[in-house]
Amino acid sequence: MSIPTVLSASPVPPSLGTAPKRRTMWQRIWHNKALTFGGGLLLAIMIIALFAPWLSPHDPYTQDLAYRTVPPVWYDKGTWLHPLGTDQMGRDYLSRLFYGARISLLIGASVALISGLIGTVMGMLAGYFGGRTDMVVSFLVTTRLSMPVILVALATVAIVGGSLWVVILVLGLLKWDRFAVVMRSATQQVRSLEYVAAAQSAGASTLRIIISEVLPNVLPHLIVIATLEAASAILLEASLSFLGLGVQPPLPSWGLMISEAKAYMFFSFWLIAIPGVALALLIFAINLAGDGLHQLLTPEERA
DSSP: OOOOOOOOOOOOOHHHHSOOOOOOHHHHHHHOHHHHHHHHHHHHHHHHHHTHHHHOSSOTTOOOGGGTTOOOTTSTTOBTTBTTOBOTTOOBHHHHHHHHHHHHHHHHHHHHHHHHHHHHHHHHHHHHHOHHHHHHHHHHHHHHHTSOHHHHHHHHHHHHOOOHHHHHHHHHHHSOHHHHHHHHHHHHHHHTSHHHHHHHHTTOOHHHIIIIIIHHHHHHHHHHHHHHHHHHHHHHHHHHHHTTSSSOTTSOOHHHHHHHTGGGTTTOTHHHHHHHHHHHHHHHHHHHHHHHHHHHHSHHHHO
8 A cells, every 4th residue: 555645845944935125215324334334424424514503502702811722621621611612712623623614615515506506518429429538628627737736725825815615616616627538438328228229210319318318317426426515515615725725714624723733732632633534524424425426326225
């Protein structure tokens, strides 16, 4: 008497029977550690800058010579009246630090916008049309690269005069070359792809193809360059202000705060250390957030 054999289907692993689930946008952002940490730090600095009038314990421009160079609260002579101490004019350092974030973010965003607009237009035109247009743009980029940014900015600001808007305009007109070079190369790669040829065959205008087909696919490169240039502009402004040719007193620029504390660096080191650390954290946050955005917006990650 034979015993009937029961054939049971072996279980199929979930990974073989079902398609992998797509991550939502928020899940991809959360798993992107660079964007989460850098963006969170940058967001915190932006909130501080935006709400500086309400967060600052004192007016950043009010001088009180009776409280000159009061140390921060963690020193023996520190006081909670001025948690980060005061500068050589008796102005509250925490308040000036909060207001200085406004100036740094304004300069970084404005310079990136001006230079990005100029460089992106030039680079995309050169990459899409090629020929004489490419030659003209390449000549302009080579001419611009032959002039050191810091020297040209120093000479221009020394002639015109230092102010917040002069610094923004000068840096914005000098830092477009990297945008142009990267956008030219990226546009040349995208232009040869099939969907651009399909749009051309469908009769789409050149402007529509550039805006609708080319620009979205070079956007990750643009974002990375914009973050790098914003961070570079903030550092250049701090350098110009440190040399006395950037933002002028009594505006609380972080570079100017470091410059004003030069004479006290051996006696009140925190006067230089506090704005220096704030400047380093802002640059770090911008670069880290830019790298995270590039990872998030690449075609491989979107898929």
